[in-house]
Amino acid sequence: MxxxxxxxxxxxxxxxxxxxxxxxxxxxxxxxxxxxxxxxxxxxxxxxxxxxxxxxxxxxxxxxxxxxxxxxxxxxxxxxxxxxxxxPNPIRMAIFVSKIPHCLYDLLSRWQSGEWRVDIPLIISNHDTLRPVAEQFGVPYYHFPITAETKAEQEAREIELLQAHDIELVALARYMQVVSPQLIQAFPERIINIHHSSLPAFAGAKPYHAAHARGVKIIGATSHYVTEDLDAGPIIDQGVTHITHRDTVQDLIRKGQDLEKIVLARGIWAHLQRQTLVYQNRTIVFG
Amino acid sequence: MxxxxxxxxxxxxxxxxxxxxxxxxxxxxxxxxxxxxxxxxxxxxxxxxxxxxxxxxxxxxxxxxxxxxxxxxxxxxxxxxxxxxxxPNPIRMAIFVSKIPHCLYDLLSRWQSGEWRVDIPLIISNHDTLRPVAEQFGVPYYHFPITAETKAEQEAREIELLQAHDIELVALARYMQVVSPQLIQAFPERIINIHHSSLPAFAGAKPYHAAHARGVKIIGATSHYVTEDLDAGPIIDQGVTHITHRDTVQDLIRKGQDLEKIVLARGIWAHLQRQTLVYQNRTIVFG
Amino acid sequence: MxxxxxxxxxxxxxxxxxxxxxxxxxxxxxxxxxxxxxxxxxxxxxxxxxxxxxxxxxxxxxxxxxxxxxxxxxxxxxxxxxxxxxxPNPIRMAIFVSKIPHCLYDLLSRWQSGEWRVDIPLIISNHDTLRPVAEQFGVPYYHFPITAETKAEQEAREIELLQAHDIELVALARYMQVVSPQLIQAFPERIINIHHSSLPAFAGAKPYHAAHARGVKIIGATSHYVTEDLDAGPIIDQGVTHITHRDTVQDLIRKGQDLEKIVLARGIWAHLQRQTLVYQNRTIVFG
Amino acid sequence: MxxxxxxxxxxxxxxxxxxxxxxxxxxxxxxxxxxxxxxxxxxxxxxxxxxxxxxxxxxxxxxxxxxxxxxxxxxxxxxxxxxxxxxPNPIRMAIFVSKIPHCLYDLLSRWQSGEWRVDIPLIISNHDTLRPVAEQFGVPYYHFPITAETKAEQEAREIELLQAHDIELVALARYMQVVSPQLIQAFPERIINIHHSSLPAFAGAKPYHAAHARGVKIIGATSHYVTEDLDAGPIIDQGVTHITHRDTVQDLIRKGQDLEKIVLARGIWAHLQRQTLVYQNRTIVFG
The missing domain is CATH 3.30.70.260 (ACT domain)
Structure with missing residues (x-):
């Protein structure tokens, strides 16, 4: 500004x-x-x-x-x-996605409109699904299919690519793959994930299904730095929204997506502003 | 009204x-x-x-x-x-407390001021600490000290007392004792507890300490019907508040208490209005 | 779904x-x-x-x-x-914008990703600024420059265009022009605006500057049906976010934009779901 | 603590x-x-x-x-x-009330339970209605009936009484009287009021009726320092809650009361912690 x-x-x-x-x-x-x-x-x-x-x-x-x-x-x-x-030195950020596009659209819009001073030199995905979105915004899209057998090798190539592009920050924009230690160690406290629940509630897969089954009246989203313990890294930001018994799992997913994109963006913004400092798995977020 | x-x-x-x-x-x-x-x-x-x-x-x-x-x-x-x-038929409600008074004060105030149409014929506690509060509001206070050995017997006496007073609803206003199956079965879907976290996060003891250790940015409170699974009963209402790294465990406790009394009161209000219906461990809360 | x-x-x-x-x-x-x-x-x-x-x-x-x-x-x-x-019958919706793109990006993303069943046959603007965004998403963009002298004529042409495209719903996605009675009468209770304050606070121009000057601790956004009274139409949805003395007008604008796009989207979603009914300037939003 | x-x-x-x-x-x-x-x-x-x-x-x-x-x-x-x-030096605080007791109960509970380190030497009211509440908590209650004719004189006596008790802070706990300049000047930036709306929306009398008539989807409460401009003093804290078309004016009043007591308490807490500093009608609230 x-x-x-x-x-x-x-x-x-x-x-x-x-x-x-x-x-x-x-x-x-x-x-x-x-x-x-x-x-x-x-x-x-x-x-x-x-x-x-x-x-x-x-x-x-x-x-x-x-x-x-x-x-x-x-x-x-x-x-x-x-x-x-x-x-200002635009931070160089890569985005990882899978098939669900709302966070990707949101991040690309903030970048393209100039809302954020950030460079996005590339998008990496384990699926080819969202390539058209990347192309529409003019950002190179790299597809690394991942299987149990190829995971280590593919991630090694991803790390090379990220380093070749001088990437400082990686945003996991609903990337539906557990990131392995080698990638995390290459970007310590520099990978931000959005988890679609208010951690530590409903860590792991399908949190909206779990939330619906438990009958909660609030759902949330959490942006956090990725560490080797799944969904247990230092939390940067959290948001919630009220739901009712009328909300189906599909409603939770829909309402949750609005939270996810905002909470991910707030987490990334705090990092871009150099407001975050991690100590013993907790994040200081300076004002 | x-x-x-x-x-x-x-x-x-x-x-x-x-x-x-x-x-x-x-x-x-x-x-x-x-x-x-x-x-x-x-x-x-x-x-x-x-x-x-x-x-x-x-x-x-x-x-x-x-x-x-x-x-x-x-x-x-x-x-x-x-x-x-x-x-209107004022529902007859008993309050269970231990040593922490904020929910007790809040419920008694709502009753005494006429905000709620409810009768509160008695307060039951496992400690004598809050007797002066009960006396000040003119509500009989029964002290049932509980040890592992006496628990079954004391709860049996509590059930008798509740039934003698024709109690329909029991509010656990920060009652720091696990209620045993015999009491729950005597008041099925008629015991409302306030848990000081946004369940299912931090079930069990000392949730604010656990929340602080995990570094969350949001704390919550949950009012729910008590079932035999600890902190796993049907949720009626939940509330949250944002916190920061500046907040100590003591701050979490203080901010949490404001949530607890409001969320407990909203849960009880919904019950008093006959807006709740439990089905398969989830609560329908009608509008 | x-x-x-x-x-x-x-x-x-x-x-x-x-x-x-x-x-x-x-x-x-x-x-x-x-x-x-x-x-x-x-x-x-x-x-x-x-x-x-x-x-x-x-x-x-x-x-x-x-x-x-x-x-x-x-x-x-x-x-x-x-x-x-x-x-399902995708509702045909037109978007009006000026120069600020965040709501436009958000609506187009929801449409293109299939999150919403809606058709967006055209975008109308009083500026040419956001044409590239429209083109990127493949939606026709019509530029109607407006001056005091040309306003009536230009709006008449806009109405023709909307009717030619069989438009049911008009979303004012931060359209910085007062819409005149002729357009409102052509689309009664079918024009949804996002106002960047929690109405009725700070109606009119530059609400974030006014909010900052007043020293509020909460800012908001309001989606409402447009009526002939400026910013006084039936409210569909409202959202707020907490701010502090540290937040400058620029911070309010940035934080407010996240609210605006979510609250506009929630208002439109309610209309698309046929959940809204206006009576005496208030909106019933069915569950 | x-x-x-x-x-x-x-x-x-x-x-x-x-x-x-x-x-x-x-x-x-x-x-x-x-x-x-x-x-x-x-x-x-x-x-x-x-x-x-x-x-x-x-x-x-x-x-x-x-x-x-x-x-x-x-x-x-x-x-x-x-x-x-x-x-720690318990701050000496007086409470002003009229007929509505929820804020009074709440403040007295925080004091009596030791949640706050504060002294409450007296309660002042323009009605005798809430004397029993004060007596129950053992706090002297002074009744100063106020009419247009007696207002200046009665307030002069109130000021004397406050000064005689060495009062630093005055909490207007739903005191339904406009406080006149002489009292404000005697306690500059030391009178905290709770207004039952999210100021500047619905300043003045009967804000819940006005909010209902306007059809808002959010109601609020504001704690602020009292200045000579009615409801225009520096804001300390604000809170909101979502409402729906189902909520009557009575529901707004009921839900609003929960907000009022919490938001007033948060404003007073910030003052007691010496976290507030007023500059040009805005309040810095330090973390």
Missing amino acids: NNARTATLLMYCPDQPGVVAAVTDFLARHGANVIDLDQHVDRVEGVFFMRVKWELDGFALTPEAFEQAFSEAIAKGFEASWQLHHD | NNARTATLLMYCPDQPGVVAAVTDFLARHGANVIDLDQHVDRVEGVFFMRVKWELDGFALTPEAFEQAFSEAIAKGFEASWQLHHD | NNARTATLLMYCPDQPGVVAAVTDFLARHGANVIDLDQHVDRVEGVFFMRVKWELDGFALTPEAFEQAFSEAIAKGFEASWQLHHD | NNARTATLLMYCPDQPGVVAAVTDFLARHGANVIDLDQHVDRVEGVFFMRVKWELDGFALTPEAFEQAFSEAIAKGFEASWQLHHD
């Missing part, structure tokens, strides 16, 4: 007095005009988390110089883990 | 043509002015459900005469299960 | 005993298997409303025969207003 | 580089262990807002010493407005 170039720092370290003062002082000394700062202390774990965003205009340090100076001045002493992001 | 005396019929039967016509025709012939009718067909199960409410003013049948006439004219032929309720 | 051919009757009349019995009896006598029935009595206005849906398989009456028989048997005696709809 | 003694600083000033660094450095130098820090920059207005909370254990400055040192070191140079609050 704003064309000023900015940098965002995400960090955490053992909680201790003086971290905020040290970091903001460091930034001020190098000419940063801080435009957003959010911090959080997990008092139980004793961990301090911070996100700071500042204008690059007038800031004295290149990313390389920052790395060295920040490590020396702050990170070493406070034992901090940190990431620096220079934006 | 309305002083007109009314009757409500809840029924279900195998789905077949002509049920609505037969029932409404039956009521019209006996002088009923129908003021509310809601029906639902479960197409998968092939079951027809209906709730009809009519004014008693001008209606020709006493409850006894209704029983005979309706059985002959409708229930037998359609193989219908049914209940007839004459209202 | 279901391929069985069905008919839906929407009706209202002065409230009086026996209406449900008469209608359901009429349908049963002509072989209808009722699969959905919802009724509502407005006790203050003294009006009875009903929606009945039945399978056409086995039903004895053609639409023409129904008209005559129903008028004779029911409508005259009860002074009923009624509409009969035969479905 | 936590017994550690803490201090909270709320401040704002013209946005400029180095504020966070200066404040956190100031606190660190005097031995503060910051446990919560939230800041916000209104980029349009060019104003910087901050809330910092720290443990008093180990902090070197008394409130008086803080005043002088902070003014010198920070406030003068940055032209900052600020408030310092020492907690």
Whole structure:
């Protein structure tokens, strides 16, 4: 929305007095005009988390110089883990889909209309079904059929392709395949999935059928980072909608799809804004 | 709200043509002015459900005469299960509590202020903690301490007491004891519990701790009829609230309590209005 | 979802005993298997409303025969207003847009993916901006530039075009032009608009700017039938989302767009399902 | 929840580089262990807002010493407005009511159960109706009948009484009287009202009747600081609930009451936690 170039720092370290003062002082000394700062202390774990965003205009340090100076001045002493992001730099995102198109349409629309500053260089699918959608939006579509026998090999090719396209973020837009550890390890905390229930309720397959059978009065959707435990990764966002006894499984699927596309989009948006930081399987989503 | 005396019929039967016509025709012939009718067909199960409410003013049948006439004219032929309720007749409700008072305060306030037409002849607790609250509202308080050894005997005494007071409905207002089968069987589909999560997520003990550990972004509460499967009974109502990483377990408990009292009250209200009908562990909640 | 051919009757009349019995009896006598029935009595206005849906398989009456028989048997005696709809019959819907594309993308996606049984023969706009989106989805796009001088003439041409395409429903998908009485009268209760606030709050232009200035903590969107009073037509659906002081006007716009497309879609869906009936500027939305 | 003694600083000033660094450095130098820090920059207005909370254990400055040192070191140079609050210090709150009791019950329950650390030394009402509720909870109840003629005089007596009891915060718990400027000026940004609509929709009297007449599908409640413009003060919190055409005005009132008590409580809670800061008729509610 704003064309000023900015940098965002995400960090955490053992909680201790003086971290905020040290970091903001460091930034001020190098000419940063801080435009957003959010911090959080997990008092139980004793961990301090911070996100700071500042204008690059007038800031004295290149990313390389920052790395060295920040490590020396702050990170070493406070034992901090940190990431620096220079934006706007459209993040390069790949989309994985199967046969159900609503999330794909939604993500492509946000990209094509310019609602999001993101590049989508490719779409990967285990089916050829949605190729026309990709073509209509002018995005290359790669079909990798997957069977139990070919899965490891096909995923290895997918990883190569993603790396060749310099992909940072992978959106699983109702991709109906369990992603294997090799792919997850290649993109740690950089694969976002949409699960069609309010996790941990109804993890696994056919959650709407399970929800209907249980007679719930609320259904949900969950966007989360993918980890090796199925549907158990760090949650970024969740949404729900009320249902009634009148709603059939088909109604749940239909109403759920509206949730899924919005909740997936909110999860991706938070990542694109560099608002997320994962710690011990939970996601800090800074304001 | 309305002083007109009314009757409500809840029924279900195998789905077949002509049920609505037969029932409404039956009521019209006996002088009923129908003021509310809601029906639902479960197409998968092939079951027809209906709730009809009519004014008693001008209606020709006493409850006894209704029983005979309706059985002959409708229930037998359609193989219908049914209940007839004459209202307003304040339903007699008992409250079970332990040590956490927010739901108790909320229910007593609704009763004392006249928001609900309900009688609350007694409160039962496994602790003596909340006796002052009961006394303040002028409701008799019975303390039944429960240990593994005394549980069966104490519950037997509770059942006697409930029956002696002609109790129809039992509200478990954060009663932290598993209710045993004998009590459930004495009040089938007439015990409403509030569980402090959005079931089936986090069934069992300490759901807020579990929710915090899982890093969810939404917490919920569920009012449901109690069955012998713990936290697995037919759901009447559910509510949720958004939380963030800033919320501690204590915050979840605090925010959750607001949900719990509202969702328990909505579940009880639906029962008091004769809007609920349980079929195969799911609750039809008529409009 | 279901391929069985069905008919839906929407009706209202002065409230009086026996209406449900008469209608359901009429349908049963002509072989209808009722699969959905919802009724509502407005006790203050003294009006009875009903929606009945039945399978056409086995039903004895053609639409023409129904008209005559129903008028004779029911409508005259009860002074009923009624509409009969035969479905599935994809409803023919036109979309009006200006320059903001998110609702357009969303509606076209639902149509193209087959989520909705609807035909979209054309898109009309007062700008040429979104022609590429229409072309990408293969839908004819008509550009009618509008100035104060040309408005009446251009709208007359639009009406002709809509009628030539046998359009039943018009969706204003963020169409930033006040629609004039002649167009509204040509499509009474058949133009659905999305307003980007929770009406009646912030009617008129720039509601997000007004919401931000007022410091609200919730923003909303409203789908409603268009009437000659600006933003005052019968509401079909509304949705809201929580915001905070951190949200700028740009954030409100972004978050609001997610609401707008979902709430517009829900409003249109209700119309497509023949669930809506307007009475005295309020919309009955049957279950 | 936590017994550690803490201090909270709320401040704002013209946005400029180095504020966070200066404040956190100031606190660190005097031995503060910051446990919560939230800041916000209104980029349009060019104003910087901050809330910092720290443990008093180990902090070197008394409130008086803080005043002088902070003014010198920070406030003068940055032209900052600020408030310092020492907690836990139960805030002294008065409740104003008329005849509708649900909010009163709710607030008294939160106080009596210890859910909130707050003192409630008195209740003031323009009617004698709810005296029994106050007595039941053991809170003194003062009845000030108000007519057009007596209003100024009665409010003057109310102000005296509030000041005599050292009241900081006034909760209007469905107090059905317009509060006049003299009372508002005596408690600036310290009177919280609950309005029974989602402001700015349906300001003024009988909002549920107006909402029903307009045919909305959502009703709301708003807690806000009272200013001299009726129902136009800075909003703290808002909540909504979905309704349908089946809901009568009585249903709206009933459902709305559940919203009102929760939204009023959330607004008061935010104030008690020193999370609120008013700037130009909008409320910053820190996380």
